[in-house]
Amino acid sequence: MKTKNSVNLSKGIFSGILLIAMLFLFDSCARKIVFQSSSVVPAAEGTVKVTKDNNSNYAIHLQLSNLAEPEKLTPAMKTYVVWMETAQENAKNIGQINSSTSLLSKRLKASFETVSPVKPTKIFITAEDNATVLYPGTVVLTTDNF
DSSP, X not given: OHHHHHHHHHHXXXXXXXXXXXXXXXXXXXXXXXXXXXXXXXXXXXXXXXXXXXXXXXXXXXXXXXXXOGGGSSSOOSEEEEEEEESSOSOEEEEEEEEEEOTTTOOEEEEEEEEXXXXXXXXXXXXXXXXXXXXXXXXXXXXXXX
């Protein structure tokens, strides 16, 4: 009987260790990076989450709050553009942010999602007059290299 209980206990311990290892591996695939404080929009805050999917692409998710409308900046701009740097290339325009005012919180919030075949090393946001610009303008928020 003691052998049977020992085997069951060993299986339980092994299962627990395996579950913890799987959670650790899953969590290590997702990276959540905080944007640095901004001198252009001091109240703006946000995070970037980068996860690798089953196709070896990188899903990039941004969550932003207190991001002033670009028209209220000095000088006034029309939009915010998200840029990505990689080990292979410098700044690449990966899209435009659509911001909206939340009626419940009365705070400016924005989110952005995209997928890249290349792993980003840095994400930053600029204020622009045109969403299709090829080179970054005024940097509003940036991450450290990751």
